[in-house]
Amino acid sequence: MADTPPRTGSPATPVTGTDLDTDLVVVGGGPAGCAAARMAASVGMRTVLVEAGALCGSLYRVPVLDNVLGGHTGGPGLAAAITAELEGTGLCRLVLGRRATGLRAGDDRVTVTLDTGARVTAPYAVVATGVRPLQPRDVGWITAPTDLALPSLWEADASDAAGRTLLVLGGDRPVGTFLRAHPALGTRVLVAYPESDDYKVEEVRDDPRVTLLPVGHLVLGSAGGRAVAEVSDRSGGRRTVAADTVFLSIGGAPTAPAGDLVRDEAGYCLPADQHPRVLVAGDLRSARFQRIMTAMGSGGEAALHAYYAARKPPTGT
Structure with missing residues (x-):
């Protein structure tokens, strides 16, 4: 820490x-x-x-x-x-x-x-x-409970991510900072980001731990103790992703x-x-x-x- x-x-x-x-x-x-x-x-x-x-x-x-x-x-x-x-x-x-x-x-x-x-x-x-x-309620591309308050990615450390799947909402610079701070950390990072963040994710695109999820809209929920997100992409397709925990990087x-x-x-x-x-x-x-x-x-x-x-x-x- x-x-x-x-x-x-x-x-x-x-x-x-x-x-x-x-x-x-x-x-x-x-x-x-x-x-x-x-x-x-x-x-x-x-x-x-x-x-x-x-x-x-x-x-x-x-x-x-x-x-x-x-x-x-x-x-x-x-x-x-x-x-x-x-x-x-x-x-x-x-x-x-x-x-x-x-x-x-x-x-x-x-x-x-x-x-x-x-x-x-x-x-x-x-x-x-x-x-x-910002919190999810502050942006239009995320639907989540109005009282939900999530931690920002810059608050995470290695113990939050080792051997786990992280869902990161937004593609702001803390994504790259976190990955550079822990270059050997075994984790999977799902980065869900709106079109306005397209240019921001270039620095993490080639990291093998990262899966990029371009989003039109995302509905955040939970099931079985895990975070579950229903993702609508920008071409109308839909998919469901699950993660052990969720962090914010939405500015x-x-x-x-x-x-x-x-x-x-x-x-x-x-x-x-x-x-x-x-x-x-x-x-x-x-x-x-x-x-x-x-x-x-x-x-x-x-x-x-x-x-x-x-x-x-x-x-x-």
Whole structure:
């Protein structure tokens, strides 16, 4: 099992109950938010970073990395390195264990309200709250009990799969990550995926443990203690598949705070649509570019945007 993130609210990661004013407020402590805070510190900006959990908490569930620089091959190592560097950055104040409940953008300042009622104000805000895992009830191509909650594939380890058949709903990147993390694991993986995931399954197509099931619609049930899925393919054919257990790999839903953020029909916050003082970074931007390296790059870019914008001479001077 992957290492667990550090407990929130420790003395090294203080939680504040008072109003704060700073140069930049960052909402979200994943790779994008941490990169924004680190970049801001490098150019002398004071930052308050608000995160409901632990810094880079989701990275602790990523066993294998192949798209980041710096020699990190696993999420826990990268998360620990990011956390150590950010905790040593004197210009960044960490507010962990607190959730941003609202964001308001004015002519000259952004106000972020926390679940304590406290407010953080700054000339600019970087919002990098990422996504939460979707459940079967959230997508139209799966029919399942409305109260069904399934684990995501990144929560699985070798003991969940050894000698067993897994049904994975969706073809998102965790399928490939899981298989690369356990290259010698004896398992059978049935990957049922909609047409929108066609391009995502290319990286696992040649793994002999994988059976790809292109799906038009899937009805999930159970029989005899096993998962049973009635699969309708895209040409009208039907088949029944059974598995020992089911995991999800169907993507995520954006988790932006309420307030002055412009969302598209899927809930993503496209950077170009936002108030000039609100900068969006990381997975919250779109479903397409959800990779750790691009998230970190977007966070750093957002902080630099705030830095240079704050130093731009007023129009007409």
